Amino acid sequence: MNFLFNDSSITVAIVGCGGFVGCHLLDAILTRTKWRVFGVDLDLYRIQHRLNDERCEFMVADLADKKVVERIAKYPVVVNLAAICTPSRYMAEAPEVIRSNYDHPAALAEACAKSGSWLIHFSTSEIYGRTSADSELLLEDETELTFGPVTASRWSYATAKLLTERYIAGLKNLKWTVVRPFNFVGPYMDFMPGVDGSGIPRVLANFSTALVRGEPLKLVNGGVAKRSFTSVFDAVDFMFALFGAEKSPFSQAFNVGNPDNEITIAELAQKMRKIFAEIKGVSLEALPVPECVPGVEYYGEGYDDSMRRLPSVEKAERLLGFKAQTPIDVILRESLTWFVSHYGSYQSPCGSLQDDVNHSTSNCGIAALNPVT
Numbered sequence: 001m002n003f004l005f006n007d008s009s010i011t012v013a014i015v016g017c018g019g020f021v022g023c024h025l026l027d028a029i030l031t032r033t034k035w036r037v038f039g040v041d042l043d044l045y046r047i048q049h050r051l052n053d054e055r056c057e058f059m060v061a062d063l064a065d066k067k068v069v070e071r072i073a074k075y076p077v078v079v080n081l082a083a084i085c086t087p088s089r090y091m092a093e094a095p096e097v098i099r100s101n102y103d104h105p106a107a108l109a110e111a112c113a114k115s116g117s118w119l120i121h122f123s124t125s126e127i128y129g130r131t132s133a134d135s136e137l138l139l140e141d142e143t144e145l146t147f148g149p150v151t152a153s154r155w156s157y158a159t160a161k162l163l164t165e166r167y168i169a170g171l172k173n174l175k176w177t178v179v180r181p182f183n184f185v186g187p188y189m190d191f192m193p194g195v196d197g198s199g200i201p202r203v204l205a206n207f208s209t210a211l212v213r214g215e216p217l218k219l220v221n222g223g224v225a226k227r228s229f230t231s232v233f234d235a236v237d238f239m240f241a242l243f244g245a246e247k248s249p250f251s252q253a254f255n256v257g258n259p260d261n262e263i264t265i266a267e268l269a270q271k272m273r274k275i276f277a278e279i280k281g282v283s284l285e286a287l288p289v290p291e292c293v294p295g296v297e298y299y300g301e302g303y304d305d306s307m308r309r310l311p312s313v314e315k316a317e318r319l320l321g322f323k324a325q326t327p328i329d330v331i332l333r334e335s336l337t338w339f340v341s342h343y344g345s346y347q348s349p350c351g352s353l354q355d356d357v358n359h360s361t362s363n364c365g366i367a368a369l370n371p372v373t
């Protein structure tokens with residue numbers, strides 16, 4: 001490992017550079033290092049401010065294209081953030097979800113194995129599967145993995161991601177690191193339905209949308225599931241701990257999460273309502289009360305859930321000296337403040353669209369890999 005931050009000869013390839021995590025990672029690399037970036041995505045709206053940066057080259061492309069894959073694998077560090085990662089799509093579009101989360105990253109991994117690039121592959125906390133409400137800390141190399149039956153197509157995504165992890169780990173000569181994000185949240189997450197995407201975004205964007213529109217927040221199956229929310233800025237700090245690792249981070253999977261931020265979704269709704277009321281200077285009582293909705297009715301047949309996702313973060317701390325720091329209340333205030341200023345004028349799903357936010361993506365940061373979007 002010899003990736004010095006002041007070495008201007010290094011170029012990092014970021015697949016999904018225009019997505020939620022990608023846009024923050026791009027900004028941080030350009031600010032904190034002298035590296036160059038080769039960015040690939042199908043949608044660059046989040047990174048308009050970087051399009052003319054002389055240290056960047058961007059390609060609007062899809063990993064389904066072999067030539068693009070070969071080009072990416074020429075760079076010494078390849079970060080693959082591309083995925084379809086909104087649960088609302090796992091049931092209705094299972095084949096596309098599996099293709100984009102297995103076929104394309106597997107092809108990229110093969111190319112990196114040939115070229116000798118270090119592949120940092122973003123997997124998911126969802127590979128821990130159908131965790132129960134009393135499940136314990138999820139450990140990268142010890143926790144047993146259980147998924148629902150094939151009829152529960154919710155798990156199409158998780159099983160594709162898990163297969164990709166196994167494929168990567170099995171490839172001879174590949175220098176790899178797998179990252180398992182635990183509910184990263186922050187500015188630019190997902191989309192507002194009817195404005196810059198369609199369907200149901202993940203919970204933070206969905207609750208933020210409902211608050212801005214004065215609609216009730218929907219608590220799926222009562223909102224009893226728990227998540228440990230992690231600031232996207234902590235996630236970016238993790239990447240720098242990885243880039244600068246003193247001990248080899250190769251052949252390792254890392255949870256990236258914040259167990260101190262564990263809450264139920266019902267608690268999340270209450271916190272977000274309170275913070276939104278403070279930001280807008282209105283009384284909490286003026287906001288609609290959350291409503292409970294059955295998961296299958298809300299997301300469709302085949303929906304299932306992880307009831308608790310509590311990351312062990314001991315490995316990242318031990319091997320990389322990294323620990324997420326940002327408390328949940330700080331994250332939510334920052335995210336909601338951004339959401340209100342970015343989307344505040346879009347009260348109605350049928351409201352007028354502006355060119356600067358009228359783009360279409362419902363992927364995790366990456367439109368890439370999804371030929372059908």
Ligand code: UGA
Pocket residue numbers: 085086087124125126157181182183184201202203204206207218219220221223225227265295305306
């Ligand atoms: C999703 C993805 O599937 C994972 O790949 C990804 O790693 C993870 O997000 C993440 O962001 O790290 P999940 O946590 O289930 O997994 O995604 P959300 O859609 O944000 O749902 C979180 C919980 O909130 C679930 O229990 C869901 O049923 C609930 N929810 C969601 C609501 O109660 N109301 C909503 O409007 C949306």
